[in-house]
Amino acid sequence: MKPAVLAQRLSPLMPMLRCPRCASAFRLTDQSLVCEQNHCYDLSKRGYVNLAPNHDQEAEKYGTDLFESRRIAFEGGFYQPVLGQIAALLSGEPLTVLDVGCGEGWYARMLSQSFPQAQFLGLDISRDAITAAARAQSGANWLVADLKHLPVADHSVDVLLDVLTPADYAEFARVLKPGGKLIKVIPGTDYLCEVRQAVAPWLRNGGSYDNAQVMDHLKQHAKIISANEIRTTTPLTNEQSHAFLRMTPMTFSVPEEVLASLALETITIHMHVLCCTFE
Ligand SMILES: C[S@@+](CC[C@H](N)C(=O)[O-])C[C@H]1O[C@@H](n2cnc3c(N)ncnc32)[C@H](O)[C@@H]1O
Ligand SMILES: [Zn+2]
Numbered sequence: 639m640k641p642a643v644l645a646q647r648l649s650p651l652m653p654m655l656r657c658p659r660c661a662s663a664f665r666l667t668d669q670s671l672v673c674e675q676n677h678c679y680d681l682s683k684r685g686y687v688n689l690a691p692n693h694d695q696e697a698e699k700y701g702t703d704l705f706e707s708r709r710i711a712f713e714g715g716f717y718q719p720v721l722g723q724i725a726a727l728l729s730g731e732p733l734t735v736l737d738v739g740c741g742e743g744w745y746a747r748m749l750s751q752s753f754p755q756a757q758f759l760g761l762d763i764s765r766d767a768i769t770a771a772a773r774a775q776s777g778a779n780w781l782v783a784d785l786k787h788l789p790v791a792d793h794s795v796d797v798l799l800d801v802l803t804p805a806d807y808a809e810f811a812r813v814l815k816p817g818g819k820l821i822k823v824i825p826g827t828d829y830l831c832e833v834r835q836a837v838a839p840w841l842r843n844g845g846s847y848d849n850a851q852v853m854d855h856l857k858q859h860a861k862i863i864s865a866n867e868i869r870t871t872t873p874l875t876n877e878q879s880h881a882f883l884r885m886t887p888m889t890f891s892v893p894e895e896v897l898a899s900l901a902l903e904t905i906t907i908h909m910h911v912l913c914c915t916f917e
Contacts, residue, residue, distance in 0.1 A: 639772075641681040642668045647779055648687070651757060654734060658689050658789040685772035686780040689789045693763055693782070700766035703884055705742060710881035712744045716907050719868045720823060721748055723911040724799065727821055727864075728753055733796040736813065737761070738785040739803025743771030743778060746799070750777035761785065788813050797821060807859035811916040819913055820860055824852050826869065826908030833882055833889065836900050840892045849910070860914035871906045878905070 645668050648655075655664050657673035664671040671679045671687060679687050711717070724745065728735065733756040737746040740760030750758040758778035762768050765782050772780045783789050786806045790813045798810050801823040810820055827847055834845030856862070874882065879902040883889055889897060 639683060639685040641670075641683065644681045644685055644687075645669075648681075651759060651779060654757075654759070654791055654794040655789055656791045658783060658787045663791075682772075684769055686768050686782060688765060688768075688782040689761075690763060690782050690784050693765075693784065695765050698764040698766060700764050700770075705766075705770055707881040707883075707885035708742060708744075710878060711885050714878050714881075716870075716872060716905065717744070719870060720801070720907070720909050720911060721745060723866050723868060724801075724821055724823070725749060725752055727819065727911070727913050728756070728797060731796075733757070734794065735759070735797045735799060736788075736790060736795045737778075737799040737801070738788070738810075739763075739800065740771060740780075741767045741803075743767075743774065743776070743780065745801055746778040747771070747774055747776040761788075785809065793818075799823075805856070807856075807916075811859070814916060817915065817917070819863075819915060822856060822860075822912045822914055824849050824856075824910050824912065826867065826910055828869065828906045828908040830882065830886065830888070831906050831908075832902045832904060833886065836883070836902060837889055837892045837896070840896070841888065845888075856912065856914065860916055862912050862914050864913040866911045867909070868911065869906065869908045871904050873904050874902055876901065879903075 645666055652666055657677050659677050660675045662674035664673050679689055681687055735756055735758050737760040740746050740762050743760045746758045746760040760771055760778055761781040761783040763784050768780050768782045788809050792812055793815045795813045796815055796818050798820045838845040882905050883897045
């Protein structure tokens, strides 16, 4: 994408953006975002802006295999019920939606098709993830950025989406408009239980998972106004089994020969979709 085209796309979002280093407003040129202190961030030909240029990308675990596996999992429709619940929580009004830790952007991309009047901004600390997000055609815009130092103005966001991603509730409360919503999606106890059972010896606690800590942390900072649970168990093709065994950091420590010897018959998607406010 030509930087000038990206500049045009970013233009309506300018009131929402601020410099992550000094918090001052940005000026948009055909090539870059420049703040009042002259911190300058180039518009990438790949269709995003890197607002965390000093972040050590080597530490991120995204690789081609992981992306391909995640693509198969998303395209297989396994996460469609989660998407449906999120869509139901967005009203028909024009909205500004910020997807933090968006990964390769499946949720923001799909939602931008259903809500063409809304502004969708996805951000992630992984440059590989954002490169993949920006490659797919969509109405959303993309930033490499740290959710703990959001490059976003105070009280400028209607809906903040946080799907299976770390949280910084002080930052989230700062950027949400009064009455704005946080949609937080957390795994249920049985999420990918087939994967955890299959590789249990390689996992901490034999693969058992409990979301109590995440839930307590959320409740300390935000008020949950609605909670929906999704739990589906679906048969898998061989290709999908291969993908689910490789799409999550959970199996990164499992030797490839072990993964290659496994075949999952079904997969369970168990999630809680929580709509929250900070008032
Ligand atoms: C499990 S993935 C979820 C991705 C996406 N929300 C989804 O559900 O497909 C967690 C994501 O959080 C991102 N992440 C972790 N720490 C982050 C941070 N401090 N700032 C921004 N993104 C972060 C990771 O790079 C990763 O893409
Ligand atoms: Zn600055």
